[in-house]
Amino acid sequence: MCFAKRVRESDLIDKIDKALGRYAYSAREVGLGIGDDAALFRPRAGHELILTCDWFLEGTHFLRDKHPPDSVGWKCLARALSDVAAMGGVPRCFLLSLAIPDSHIGRWLNHFLTGLRRASRRFGCVLAGGDTTARESILINITVVGEVRTGHAIRRSGAQDGDSICVSGRLGEAALGLRVLEASKHAISSRDLRLRKHLYPEPRLALGRWLAEKRLATSMIDISDGFSTDLRHLCPAPHRGALLAPDCFPAVEVPARLRTRIGEPLDLALHGGDDYELLFTVSRRKFPSLPLTYRGLKISPIGYVTTGPHLVWDSNDAKHQILRPGGWDPFR
Amino acid sequence: MCFAKRVRESDLIDKIDKALGRYAYSAREVGLGIGDDAALFRPRAGHELILTCDWFLEGTHFLRDKHPPDSVGWKCLARALSDVAAMGGVPRCFLLSLAIPDSHIGRWLNHFLTGLRRASRRFGCVLAGGDTTARESILINITVVGEVRTGHAIRRSGAQDGDSICVSGRLGEAALGLRVLEASKHAISSRDLRLRKHLYPEPRLALGRWLAEKRLATSMIDISDGFSTDLRHLCPAPHRGALLAPDCFPAVEVPARLRTRIGEPLDLALHGGDDYELLFTVSRRKFPSLPLTYRGLKISPIGYVTTGPHLVWDSNDAKHQILRPGGWDPFR
Numbered sequence: 001m002c003f004a005k006r007v008r009e010s011d012l013i014d015k016i017d018k019a020l021g022r023y024a025y026s027a028r029e030v031g032l033g034i035g036d037d038a039a040l041f042r043p044r045a046g047h048e049l050i051l052t053c054d055w056f057l058e059g060t061h062f063l064r065d066k067h068p069p070d071s072v073g074w075k076c077l078a079r080a081l082s083d084v085a086a087m088g089g090v091p092r093c094f095l096l097s098l099a100i101p102d103s104h105i106g107r108w109l110n111h112f113l114t115g116l117r118r119a120s121r122r123f124g125c126v127l128a129g130g131d132t133t134a135r136e137s138i139l140i141n142i143t144v145v146g147e148v149r150t151g152h153a154i155r156r157s158g159a160q161d162g163d164s165i166c167v168s169g170r171l172g173e174a175a176l177g178l179r180v181l182e183a184s185k186h187a188i189s190s191r192d193l194r195l196r197k198h199l200y201p202e203p204r205l206a207l208g209r210w211l212a213e214k215r216l217a218t219s220m221i222d223i224s225d226g227f228s229t230d231l232r233h234l235c236p237a238p239h240r241g242a243l244l245a246p247d248c249f250p251a252v253e254v255p256a257r258l259r260t261r262i263g264e265p266l267d268l269a270l271h272g273g274d275d276y277e278l279l280f281t282v283s284r285r286k287f288p289s290l291p292l293t294y295r296g297l298k299i300s301p302i303g304y305v306t307t308g309p310h311l312v313w314d315s316n317d318a319k320h321q322i323l324r325p326g327g328w329d330p331f332r
Numbered sequence: 333m334c335f336a337k338r339v340r341e342s343d344l345i346d347k348i349d350k351a352l353g354r355y356a357y358s359a360r361e362v363g364l365g366i367g368d369d370a371a372l373f374r375p376r377a378g379h380e381l382i383l384t385c386d387w388f389l390e391g392t393h394f395l396r397d398k399h400p401p402d403s404v405g406w407k408c409l410a411r412a413l414s415d416v417a418a419m420g421g422v423p424r425c426f427l428l429s430l431a432i433p434d435s436h437i438g439r440w441l442n443h444f445l446t447g448l449r450r451a452s453r454r455f456g457c458v459l460a461g462g463d464t465t466a467r468e469s470i471l472i473n474i475t476v477v478g479e480v481r482t483g484h485a486i487r488r489s490g491a492q493d494g495d496s497i498c499v500s501g502r503l504g505e506a507a508l509g510l511r512v513l514e515a516s517k518h519a520i521s522s523r524d525l526r527l528r529k530h531l532y533p534e535p536r537l538a539l540g541r542w543l544a545e546k547r548l549a550t551s552m553i554d555i556s557d558g559f560s561t562d563l564r565h566l567c568p569a570p571h572r573g574a575l576l577a578p579d580c581f582p583a584v585e586v587p588a589r590l591r592t593r594i595g596e597p598l599d600l601a602l603h604g605g606d607d608y609e610l611l612f613t614v615s616r617r618k619f620p621s622l623p624l625t626y627r628g629l630k631i632s633p634i635g636y637v638t639t640g641p642h643l644v645w646d647s648n649d650a651k652h653q654i655l656r657p658g659g660w661d662p663f664r
Binding site for chain 2: 009011012036037038039040041042043045048049050051052053054055057060083084086087089093095097099102128129130131132133134135139141143144145146148150153155156157220221222329330331
């Protein structure tokens with residue numbers, strides 16, 4: 001159901017409504033906001049809808065005592081939006097499913113909603129509805145509805161032999177933040193720059209949209225589980241593989257004194273998840289049109305699509321190594 | 333993300349794909365099914381989209397040991413579809429978010445998917461994507477996308493003084509089934525007729541759509557939390573109330589020998605939830621056009637909308653009683 005006004009649940013829904021609903025009401029495309037059986041949304045002519053949903057669960061994706069609630073609010077929406085970015089789409093509205101203990105409807109919820117509102121406004125994605133219930137653990141599920149011009153969506157499949165493989169930003173920064181957070185015995189300020197990408201990731205919506213409009217990418221995915229795992233989706237065995245050039249790889253910088261405790265930069269960059277950078281392929285013909293930055297965001301060419309079956313790491317010591325998927329899998 | 337093929341998570345996703353994905357691929361409107369960042373959906377011109385999501389959580393909405401897994405699969409979709417019925421819409425596709433323990437990816441999941449597929453085909457709503465993760469408890473969230481001709485959706489607000497209040501089917505049957513299940517010490521066959529509406533509810537899609545097309549209803553809601561709670565949404569205090577006629581009230585039949593243990597019929601009908609019948613109002617002018625059944629489903633006029641503020645139960649002993657919301661609230 002859409003947020004129904006109930007006797008006690010109404011306290012929770014009123015809070016969500018005040019924090020996010022009013023912004024939604026002013027959005028032209030959402031015809032009916034919070035307080036009915038379902039939301040109404042008016043799609044634009046000539047567009048397809050992008051539909052995606054994402055779990056964000058206490059204990060699995062965040063820790064109640066370690067993660068600031070405003071980061072939980074920001075990140076649950078930002079990571080769902082990243083799937084819209086990976087299709088080259090524009091986000092329109094979202095549904096929030098929230099299960100929460102009675103004890104957290106006060107301060108925790110206020111901060112959570114502050115972070116969620118910030119992300120909602122920053123990325124132009126309004127709250128359209130959702131569902132709430134009481135639960136011991138905090139459970140979140142976000143559904144995002146986006147749009148893309150019909151036929152312009154960039155899929156995971158589509159990479160051809162010889163296409164350049166490119167990635168935005170710097171990889172491993174979110175994993176660095178997570179390890180710093182895990183290693184700290186004391187509370188860490190959420191303003192610590194090392195934690196920024198772990199706590200407040202930025203879906204690469206502008207880049208994704210631009211690549212789709214210019215029809216520059218032959219395939220695309222966002223890096224959520226880790227580069228080594230996600231690249232396999234663009235270059236699936238046995239008919240696709242990749243030859244990667246370590247010199248060009250945009251790995252996070254880790255101070256030498258932290259490496260023993262936190263991890264090696266390349267390990268974080270190859271297998272750490274949660275970066276939400278875009279990984280995409282570009283045909284030989286179009287590669288010269290690709291800039292090295294887009295609106296200040298670095299774009300790194302890191303290798304080529306091959307006929308497979310392996311992801312080959314062309315390491316400096318002249319021995320080719322095979323890169324195996326080492327990213328996050330909830331069942332491993 | 334949309335169901336991504338991963339190393340171990342892939343077992344789970346392959347199963348879902350085999351059970352439901354192939355049906356989705358044959359549907360014209362879902363452009364891209366399981367296995368990409370997000371699903372693509374092509375809306376029809378002249379229509380608005382109906383967006384709704386619903387929690388279905390072990391321990392809160394079902395019990396792992398008491399509820400047959402195929403009923404869990406059927407019901408999680410059926411109850412989300414009921415919100416589309418309550419707007420007068422037609423369901424198109426759905427997203428499945430599933431968190432499940434490793435131990436349940438075998439037999440339990442097979443039966444769950446059988447029930448989900450049956451509901452998906454029965455109600456013409458195809459799987460478009462979703463998200464999966466590992467978790468101790470079984471957590472389900474369903475997002476449904478439906479369509480309705482622009483301007484034809486039936487909202488909760490819209491009831492006017494003097495409108496007739498009508499309800500489909502018989503109320504309290506689901507609550508009866510739940511109490512029979514709770515009271516039983518031994519396993520009960522899921523074919524037991526008393527359990528049918530609790531385990532395999534039927535969203536009233538055909539009736540809802542017909543009421544919207546004919547513009548017969550001034551307001552509508554589905555009865556999910558219980559009649560006494562849901563009627564308040566159509567007749568909100570202080571400016572709306574209702575005068576209800578007990579003689580016409582379509583309450584469940586409970587054998588006399590069971591009443592002490594299971595409950596009084598009227599109590600189950602007024603406050604029991606999960607019936608997923610439609611509760612709607614019809615203007616005086618259009619009321620004569622309303623049939624007493626629609627495709628075999630009984631429609632009962634049960635009273636009138638008043639200027640409020642109370643829901644008044646015009647009981648047989650000539651004393652008017654005030655009906656207070658006694659339905660389900662997760663925070664109570």
